Amino acid sequence: MASKTQVGFIGLGNMGNPMAKNLLKHGYPVIATDVFPESCKELQELGAQILDNPAEVADKADRIITMLPSSPNVIDAYTGPNGILKKVKKGSLLIDSSTIDPAVSKEMAVAAEKMGAVFMDAPVSGGVGAASSGKLTFMVGGVEEEFTAAQELLNCMGANVVYCGQVGTGQAAKICNNMLLAIGMIGTSETMNLGIRLGLDPKLLAKILNMSSGRCWSSDTYNPVPGVMEGVPSGNNYQGGFGTQLMAKDLGLAQNTATNTKTPVPLGSLAHQIYRMMCARGYASKDFSSVFQFLREEEGQ
Amino acid sequence: MASKTQVGFIGLGNMGNPMAKNLLKHGYPVIATDVFPESCKELQELGAQILDNPAEVADKADRIITMLPSSPNVIDAYTGPNGILKKVKKGSLLIDSSTIDPAVSKEMAVAAEKMGAVFMDAPVSGGVGAASSGKLTFMVGGVEEEFTAAQELLNCMGANVVYCGQVGTGQAAKICNNMLLAIGMIGTSETMNLGIRLGLDPKLLAKILNMSSGRCWSSDTYNPVPGVMEGVPSGNNYQGGFGTQLMAKDLGLAQNTATNTKTPVPLGSLAHQIYRMMCARGYASKDFSSVFQFLREEEGQ
Amino acid sequence: MASKTQVGFIGLGNMGNPMAKNLLKHGYPVIATDVFPESCKELQELGAQILDNPAEVADKADRIITMLPSSPNVIDAYTGPNGILKKVKKGSLLIDSSTIDPAVSKEMAVAAEKMGAVFMDAPVSGGVGAASSGKLTFMVGGVEEEFTAAQELLNCMGANVVYCGQVGTGQAAKICNNMLLAIGMIGTSETMNLGIRLGLDPKLLAKILNMSSGRCWSSDTYNPVPGVMEGVPSGNNYQGGFGTQLMAKDLGLAQNTATNTKTPVPLGSLAHQIYRMMCARGYASKDFSSVFQFLREEEGQ
Amino acid sequence: MASKTQVGFIGLGNMGNPMAKNLLKHGYPVIATDVFPESCKELQELGAQILDNPAEVADKADRIITMLPSSPNVIDAYTGPNGILKKVKKGSLLIDSSTIDPAVSKEMAVAAEKMGAVFMDAPVSGGVGAASSGKLTFMVGGVEEEFTAAQELLNCMGANVVYCGQVGTGQAAKICNNMLLAIGMIGTSETMNLGIRLGLDPKLLAKILNMSSGRCWSSDTYNPVPGVMEGVPSGNNYQGGFGTQLMAKDLGLAQNTATNTKTPVPLGSLAHQIYRMMCARGYASKDFSSVFQFLREEEGQ
Structure with a gap:
């Protein structure tokens, strides 16, 4: 080999x-x-070479993956004073797996193209567990001709690599999915809470929903009511999983893209506000399914 | 036999x-x-005996099924001047398959009990098609000992007969399911619309959602975007299916029970308002998936 | 005299x-x-005659005022086994100052009319303070010819007595006002919070709003931000005033009448949900302006 | 002189x-x-000197006012290839009266400072009428020492010039006011519609609200119900006034700043969505008080 x-x-x-x-x-x-x-120590011990900044990395490698918390970090890593584009080689393939505003992805792609490089957005779904086991799903946007090259690398880290279209559509797919996920989760939580108040057993209600048209991922795979399902954060005091703060961030991106494209997203927008209120009331680091708890009557009330 | x-x-x-x-x-x-x-002619030709009013029916039959549009009709059919309870026989089994307020079901059960009869609520899911083919789902609330007797009849008309608990829980399950359905449908419509505006192909977006955590019945079985799926109302100009007006009615029931039990249902409540606005803007008799159309930019705008 | x-x-x-x-x-x-x-002792000491139940009161007095917590209490006081209508005299004037569903007011009016009596709804605005000082506002619905007779009594307890129209319109006016009040209060709280986060001084922002088109009663008379205004609950840790629980109740009435009349009330409905969530999170007995506190970031976050 | x-x-x-x-x-x-x-002809005839681009203007004048539709236009006018900052003189005073994102105002201020110039944001309230009669309100953000110099010019065009604080707070005040205005307008429209459905006369309801705690600018100065008030757009088929599209734009700015500062604005966010839906349904150029019409039942329904 x-x-x-x-x-x-x-x-x-x-x-x-x-x-x-x-x-x-x-x-x-x-x-x-x-x-x-x-953050670099562990990788270094495993044999990775550690450099000082993105520019130096770009000076040595012509395939680069970036995985950063938010749009400003990505902008800095690409176009900042020590950014990738300062030293990027012609023909380099730059893959950004951060979840950011698709408009920023498009800007980065334009900037990369000016330097003769190719930029693709490839945000992931699946959390830390899927990242460890190499079972992430990548949603990829960019020039179709380069998809095969990107796939070769992404296959090492993910179980699904889906081509979505032009630059930015990977982000778009990610944002859309998470917006609908948030709506489904809050909806499931309201519904389960209402049913319980009306005298239904939560497990039975979940079963009925899941064989009917109310079915969704949050009801059948990640139920927010403690005791309905095993192995999900609701069974573990809403620890682990996908934090409310991270969901609020993704909903903020969805909100911004909807505002910029003048698209009405009434439920997505209210879901954003609810997760924002939860952050203000102490739920920031709990799993996003804790909205069930947020909507319930407090004990002692 | x-x-x-x-x-x-x-x-x-x-x-x-x-x-x-x-x-x-x-x-x-x-x-x-x-x-x-x-409305009675067709049944009469098929051999049914037609009488003048519910009281007369109760005078002859000790197992009665009611299927009426809304709470006031049910109240009248049971407790009105020519209502069932005027002539009901002791030990009769009364099954109401209407979709109404669970509180009304409980009142009817109390009134029936005073006359020595048993009342159960058994609303259905599945529309006219499922009613014709005998494939309805019945959600049944009432005294558990009577469930077997009810099942015998309901099995003739449905594929699933689910026992939900005490009187009113059949309605509760129905209302909960439809509230979550409405949320999922509006959420799917917003999401598909946003994705399309961001450059995603609708079929591809639906496929991505359906393999991810955004998946729900409205995205994978009844997609609201014309062309994504065959055999659903979105492919037929939103004709047939489940009318916006009927969904608004069910959401009104959900809203009322939530208000009466002091349960917060923020997305369910907004879904109700959106279907109400759609009724005011000419969508009353279109399928409830037409919310996709309602949220889109008008042609020529 | x-x-x-x-x-x-x-x-x-x-x-x-x-x-x-x-x-x-x-x-x-x-x-x-x-x-x-x-509850009767104090009145008895001041010279009032105390009887056992509404029926006995109706047996002796032909002008009766009722002031009760909610619809079921009113129904019982009028039509219950010891209710007013059991012994009401022909020609009696019955004035209900409770805040209830206008549909119940109409039912009571019909029931009273059958007994030859006149029913009017006359809910109040202004709290305990205004009740003590005789400065309440009464919003009166009922037959116009009887308004003068009602006014004679209501003037003893209120500063404004407004005729609103047919039976139920007093309740309608009360409910409408409180719904808009709730919307204005939450809106003012969001706006003040956003402005503060953007670097504006709260007093200055209130001043700007109050001289501009954002002005409302909640911004200029009952500002929810501590320190902006004196003599309001926000200056006293949201004690006193009009409780969140009571506002949630009135919004529930508004919601029910809107549902029953198929009227879309998107912001009123969301305001209801927010006050409902606040009740679930420990704000039930705080003044309704505490929504400002509810929306703020918790200390230590 | x-x-x-x-x-x-x-x-x-x-x-x-x-x-x-x-x-x-x-x-x-x-x-x-x-x-x-x-657009320049009329001014030229009145004696103004017309130049080709902002850079040329900055080359000749050391006090400059900008009045542009949105953030990208402002960014271009200041930092574009023919922008003000290409030729701005040291010590120049640059006043931007556009309504834009406060974050952009701050960026422009930083960029201006690098060139030795001073930037202030000074958005206006009051429409074309107030602009013509010199009765605008200016909300000014920037270095306090320069406020007097700005005031001298702004007084020629406005009746009120309010100092709001550091750069960006003028925009913040403008955005906050318009968000609360939108909430009040939709709230007033829902409330008036509900009251009318419940049998209240619109003029009487407006009068009751305006003497009670529901009072707001939209109810007492700009009532959205035709016939309640004279000289407002509701009396003129919602022509003139402040367009729904413009309100949607300002609510988009409010939404973005709220998202960026992680501030929950549930009603402001829903108001944004409602105005966005109205734009999609043909109301873009009608006055924003036409939300009353949008929420009403269509004729013939």
């Missing part, structure tokens, strides 16, 4: 760390960087 | 008509009535 | 008590009753 | 045109530009 060429990786946080490890496992030499040097 | 004893049927509308026919098909002599005499 | 004829008063709670006292002050002999005997 | 020094004016649209005229009236020589040359 010919040795594989090196891959750059920028952003070694909760998600980036296990993703980069999976590249190493698949035999790719990894050249990485992170704004927090301590 | 011993001949079966007769069954009373009150309310021969779009749903009641095919339901009563299925009782006849299963060999039950049917004694029926309806406030509109012309 | 000829001695005045006696007036019946049913319901001596927080509001009824000072209202009945004002009738005594104006020289009217009062015959009263309440389901809680201890 | 010493002759006044010249003032630059960029953006001669519906608002900018009468504003610039008022500067001329007050004796200021005006140097203007607009992307549409035809």
Whole structure:
């Protein structure tokens, strides 16, 4: 087997760390960087080369993956004073797996193109668990001709790699899914709460919904009512899972893109507000299914 | 085979008509009535005995099914001057398949009990098609000991007969399901619309949602976007299916029970308002998935 | 001066008590009753005659005022086994100052008319303070010819007595006002919170709103932000004033009448849900302006 | 009287045109530009000097006012290839009266400071009428020491010039006011509609609200119900006034700033969605009080 060429990786946080490890496992030499040097130690011990900043990574690797918390970080990592585009090689493939505003993805793609490089957006679904086990789903936007090249790398880290269309559509798909997920979760929580108040057993109600037209992922796979289902955060005091704060962030992106495209999203918008209120009332780090608890009467009331 | 004893049927509308026919098909002599005499003709030709009012039906049959449009009709059919309870026999089994306020079901049960009769609520899901083919789902509330007796009749008209608990819980389950359905449908419509505006192909977006956590019945079985799916109202200019006006009615019931039990239902409540606005803007008789159309930019805008 | 004829008063709670006292002050002999005997002591010491139930009051007085917590209490006080209508005299004037569903007011009016009596709805605005000082506003619905007779009594307890139209319109006016009040209060709270986050001084922002088109009663008379205004509950940790629970009740009435008349009330409906969520999160007995606090980031977050 | 020094004016649209005229009236020589040359003719005939682009204006005038439709236009006019900052003189005073995102105002201020100039945001309330009669209200954000200099110019065009605080707070005040205005307008429309359905006369209901706690600018100054008030758009088929599309734009700004500052604005957000739905249903150019019409039952329904 010919040795594989090196891959750059920028952003070694909760998600980036296990993703980069999976590249190493698949035999790719990894050249990485992170704004927090301590985040790099584990990768370094596993054999990754650690550099000071994105520009230096771009100087050495012509395939780079970025995994960062939000739009400003991505803008900085690409177009900042030590950003990728300062030293990017012609023909490089730049894949951004952060969840950000699709408009920013498009800007990055334009900036990359000016330098002769190709930018693709490839946000993921599936959390830290899926990142560790290499079972992420990637939603990919960008020039179709480059999809095969991107797929080769993404397959090391994910179970599904879906081509969505032009640059930004990966983000669009991610944002759309999470908006509908939030609506389904709050809707399921309201519904289960109402049913319980009306005298229905929660397990029975979940069963009825799941064989009827009320069925959704939040009712049949991730039920927010403690005791209805095993192995989900509602059974563990809403710890683990996908934090309310992260859901609020994604709903903020959905809200912004809806505002910018003048698209009415009444339920998505209210879902955003509810998760925002929850953050203000102490639910920021609980799983987003804790909206069931937020809507319930407090004990002692 | 011993001949079966007769069954009373009150309310021969779009749903009641095919339901009563299925009782006849299963060999039950049917004694029926309806406030509109012309609704009775077809049943009469098929061998049913037609009487003037519910009291007369109750005088002859000790198992009676009611299928009426709304709470006031049910109250009248049971407790009105010519209502069932005027002549009901001791030990009669009264099954109401209307979709009404669970509080009214409980009142009817109390009133029936005073006369020595048993009342159960058994609303259905599945529309006229399922009523004709005997594939309805019945959600049944009432005394558990009587469930077997009810099941015998309901099995002639439905594919699923689910026991939900005490009187009123059948209605509760129905109302809960439809509230979550409405939320899922509006959510799916907003999401598909936003995705399309962001450049995603609708079929591809539906596919991505359906393999992800945004999945729900409205996205994978009854998609509101024309062209995504065959055999659903969105492919037929939103004709047929479940009318916006009927959904608004069910959401009104959900709203009332939530208000009466002091349960917060923020998305259910907004869904109610949106279907109410649609009724005011000419969508009353279109399928409830036409909310996709309602949220889209008008042509020529 | 000829001695005045006696007036019946049913319901001596927080509001009824000072209202009945004002009738005594104006020289009217009062015959009263309440389901809680201890509520009657103070009135008895001031000279009122206390009877056992509404029927007995109706037997002695032909002008009766009722002031009760909610629709079921009113139904019972009028049509229950010991209700007013059991012994009401022909030609009696029955004035209900409770805040209830206008549909119930209409039912009571029909029932009273059958007994030859006249029923009017006359809910109040202004709280316990206005009740004590005789400064309530009465919104009166009923037969116009009887308005003058009602006014004579209501003037003893209120500063404004407004004729609104047929029976039920007094309730309608009350419910409409409180729905718009709730919307204005939540809107003001959101707006002030947003402005503060954007760097505006709260007093300055209130001043700007109050000289502009954002002005409303909640911004200029009852500002929800501590420190902006003196003598309002926001300056006293949201104690006193009009409780969140009471506002949620009135919004429930608004919601029910809107549902029953098929009227879309999107913001009123969401306001209802927000006050309902607040009740579930420990705000039930705080003044309704505490929604500002509910929407703010918790300390330590 | 010493002759006044010249003032630059960029953006001669519906608002900018009468504003610039008022500067001329007050004796200021005006140097203007607009992307549409035809917009400049009238000013030129009145004696203004017309130049090709903002950079040229900045080359000649050291006090410049900009009045543009939205954030991208402002960014271009200041930092674009022919933007003000290309040729701005040290010590220049740059006043932006556009309604834009406060974050953009802050960016412009930073960019101006780098060139030695001072930037202030000074959005207006009051429409074309107030612009013509010089009765605008200016909400001004920026360095306090420069406020007097700004006031001198703004007084020529407005009746109120309010200092709000640091750069961006003028925009913040404007956005906050309009968000509360939108909430009050929709709330008033729902409430009036509900009251009318419940049998209240609209004029009487408006009178009751306006003497009670439901009172707001939309109920007492700009009532949305035809026939309640004279001289407002509701009396003129919702023509003139402040367009639904413009309100939707301002609510989009409010939404974005709320999202960026993580501030929950549930009613503001729903108001945004409602105005967005109205734009999709043909109300874009009607006055924003037409939400009353949008919520009403269609004729013939």
